[in-house]
Structures are given as structure tokens and as C-alpha cells.
Amino acid sequence: MEKIIQQFLALVESRNQNEPEFLQAVTEVAETVLPYIVQHDIYYGQNILLRMVEPERVVSFRVAWIDDQEKIQVNRGYRIEMNSAIGPYKGGLRFHPSVNLSVLKFLAFEQIFKNSLTTLPMGGGKGGSDFDPKGKSDTEVMRFCQSFMTELFRHIGPNRDIPAGDIGVGSREIGYLFGQYKRLKNEFTGVLTGKGVSWGGSLIRPEATGYGVVYFTENMLNHHKDSIDGKTVVISGSGNVAQFAAEKCNHLGAKVVTLSDSSGYLHDKDGINEEKLAHIMHLKNVERKRLSAYLEKYPKASFFPGKRVWEVPCDIALPCATQNELEIGDARTLVANNCKAIGEGANMPCTPEAITHFKSNGVFYAPGKASNAGGVAVSGLEMAQNSLRYNWTREQVDDKLKDIMSDIHSSCLHFGEEKGNINYVKGANIAGFVKVADAMLAQGVV
Numbered sequence: 001m002e003k004i005i006q007q008f009l010a011l012v013e014s015r016n017q018n019e020p021e022f023l024q025a026v027t028e029v030a031e032t033v034l035p036y037i038v039q040h041d042i043y044y045g046q047n048i049l050l051r052m053v054e055p056e057r058v059v060s061f062r063v064a065w066i067d068d069q070e071k072i073q074v075n076r077g078y079r080i081e082m083n084s085a086i087g088p089y090k091g092g093l094r095f096h097p098s099v100n101l102s103v104l105k106f107l108a109f110e111q112i113f114k115n116s117l118t119t120l121p122m123g124g125g126k127g128g129s130d131f132d133p134k135g136k137s138d139t140e141v142m143r144f145c146q147s148f149m150t151e152l153f154r155h156i157g158p159n160r161d162i163p164a165g166d167i168g169v170g171s172r173e174i175g176y177l178f179g180q181y182k183r184l185k186n187e188f189t190g191v192l193t194g195k196g197v198s199w200g201g202s203l204i205r206p207e208a209t210g211y212g213v214v215y216f217t218e219n220m221l222n223h224h225k226d227s228i229d230g231k232t233v234v235i236s237g238s239g240n241v242a243q244f245a246a247e248k249c250n251h252l253g254a255k256v257v258t259l260s261d262s263s264g265y266l267h268d269k270d271g272i273n274e275e276k277l278a279h280i281m282h283l284k285n286v287e288r289k290r291l292s293a294y295l296e297k298y299p300k301a302s303f304f305p306g307k308r309v310w311e312v313p314c315d316i317a318l319p320c321a322t323q324n325e326l327e328i329g330d331a332r333t334l335v336a337n338n339c340k341a342i343g344e345g346a347n348m349p350c351t352p353e354a355i356t357h358f359k360s361n362g363v364f365y366a367p368g369k370a371s372n373a374g375g376v377a378v379s380g381l382e383m384a385q386n387s388l389r390y391n392w393t394r395e396q397v398d399d400k401l402k403d404i405m406s407d408i409h410s411s412c413l414h415f416g417e418e419k420g421n422i423n424y425v426k427g428a429n430i431a432g433f434v435k436v437a438d439a440m441l442a443q444g445v446v
Helices: 002-015 020-039 048-053 101-117 138-155 171-185 208-223 240-251 274-286 291-296 328-336 352-360 374-388 394-416 424-443
Strands: 057-066 072-083 089-095 123-129 161-164 232-236 255-261 264-267 302-305 316-319 341-343 364-366
Touching (some): 020 048, 020 101, 020 424, 048 101, 048 424, 072 101, 072 138, 072 161, 101 123, 101 424, 123 138, 208 240, 208 316, 208 341, 208 374, 240 274, 255 291, 274 291, 352 364, 364 424, 374 394
Parallel strands (some): 089 161, 232 316, 316 341
Antiparallel strands (some): 057 072, 255 264, 264 302
């Protein structure tokens, strides 16, 4: 079996050189899915996984725009349409200097399995640009988004490819992108998700990824006769996912003690309660300040420049910032401090070595493709509401989100059981694979 896996990975690497993030994502899936394929004749010999790792379409384009000093700037734009076997392409747009083909292909590949796990009819895709919205004026962001959509609109549509937000793409950016799409196409359709509620968006969509990771972590703990109530939680990041993960932790009785940004991390040993979290949301979302500004109002807290949150003792860790932010040294520290559970809010935030260390030390580990699927799940619900021209209540959407996260957890249990223990990585990978693979077989070699 090891030889089959290595031969497969060698072939993928030869076709995708200098793409470490993508190869990391493929390796993690191949190690659990290839043994399953070999054991099931329906998939064996069909090159299903090799077809999945090859994007159906890769679009790359120039984005030229004019800044406030009337200088012409040039960025790169991308859309990776990875797999449409079970529905139209669905996945976010990321605006960040780190964006390249490797990062977007890894995200699009992960999205195939994540979307499959939600049970909703959505294929996998991802896109974005190396544009950095930080420090840009609203007018500059608008000009960039309009230029970006002027090319992207040719490749997307409500029944073809439905982008959403991601890092660097929040409600402001979605608004500008949607406005330009509407102008170019002269139609009002649900082509983007994450829209404002007054113009086609869904309640709970901003909260969905953060809420979802906490719901999944709670399901995981409940299965092992435990609960999030009364637990100390460390969270990395301070964007949308981290903020609402903290909010839901508070709702369920946990104490959140950290958040972070690119400059360092905030530690409030008394807990970041609802009042303090509201202040952080204002700092980050309205004033667009660094987390260190929190100390101006709450001086008892501490800020640690250039450091990571994982050195703070906790019961639960929720990495909600970016890929590969939690390394083997961090994992050793968390285990030594008796951390019980890891729920990934970001995409692939834990390195392979860190994941191995968690599993070998009995820490409950939830991979992002399962635990952070809440965002795309509610995007799917937003698409349904757009088709119905109807809005569900906040309670209705939240109940549907809870049910979806519970169903994902059940799928992981079904496929991930190993000698009485649950391998959530294996469970999520195989459960996501089976639905897509069955559709690909039914549709022929296309």
C-alpha cells in the first residue's frame, strides 16, 4: 500500500512542481483514500483520485487598477474550477499577498471534500488575487474589485460557479464585486454568497464558519462524554471566523482567553466575554486597528508581539487564522498543557507533524474540511434562498447549520472508526470522497 501511495504522489508532484501547499493537501487525502479505493472494486482502476487532483479549469488573468495617487497598479487574479461532479463550483475568493496557484489549488481541492460533506449539491472551486486590501482606501478597494470582476464575470454564474468571501474578502468586497457583476450582466442573480441581507444574503452567513467549528467541536466532545461548557479555549486569528467562534464559545459556556493577528496575540486571563468581544469587533471591523489597541480599554490583559497563542494553557484550541500556523513545537506545547481537542477553523492550519502528534497523544482532532464546513454550508443555504426569492429566519438557518454539522460529524464517525477510536481525518476524507467519486463514475470519463 505504501508503494501505491508513493507512486501516486510522485506522479502528482511531477505535474505540480513548486506547489508545496497543494501537494501537502493531496498527500493528506491520498494516505487515507487510496487504501479505501484499493479495497473497493467499484473505484479501483478508475483513476478517480488522479482525476480529482487535476482541476477541470484554471483561469488566470491580469487585474489593472488605479490607486489614490493615480498610479497604475497590476495584480494577478485567479479562479480554480476544481470539480463539478455534484454541483456548480463553489468556493471563496481570497485577497492576500500570499495568494498563488499552489495556495488556491490546495484550497480548491479541500473544497471538493468539504462541500461534499455538507450533503448540499456543490462542487469545489476557489479563487482570488495577490492584492492586499489592508491599508487601502474604500475607493481603492472598489476600483480593484471592479477591475477583478470585469474579467471574472465571464467565468461565473448562478448555475456554473458561485464565489464567496475568504481572507481579505468581507462584506465590503462582496458588495463591490456583486455591484460590478450586476452592472456587466444587467441581471440580479445569486452569483455571489456572503451578500448583505437586504440584497439577497442570508442571516447567520457571517457567523457560519465560526459557529460551525464550535458546533463540530461540541459534537466531538459530546461523543466522548464531554462538553465545551466550562472549558478554557485559545483561538488564533481575529477575523470573521475567530470572532464568531469566540462568540459561540461564550454562548456555550466556555471561556475564550486569546485572539491574535499578524502582529502577535492578545491574552485576557479573565476571559473575552461578550462585552469585550464586541469591542474587538469594533476595533477590527470598523476602526481596522491592531489587537494591541484592546489594552487601551482593558489594561489588565496582555499583548505578546510576534508570538503565537499556542503557548497559553487551554482545554480546547481553535486555529482560525491561516494555513500551517500550528507547527510541531506548538503541538508539543499544547499536549504538554493537557489540551483535549483541536477544531480547525482555518483551512489546513496544522502541519502534518502537528496532526500526527495530536493523534498519537489522544487529542481529539477535527480537520478543517469537516469542522469549518459551516461557512460553505450556509452559502449553500443562501443559494437556496436566492432560488426561492425568500429569506429564512435567523433561528431557521442556525438550526439547519447545527443539523449539517451534526451530519458531518456522523459521516466522520461512520468512515473513521479504527479499533474503537475515531480517526476524524480518515472519516472526513473518505466520506467526502465517496459521494463525489460515485457521481464521477455515473457521469463517465469527462
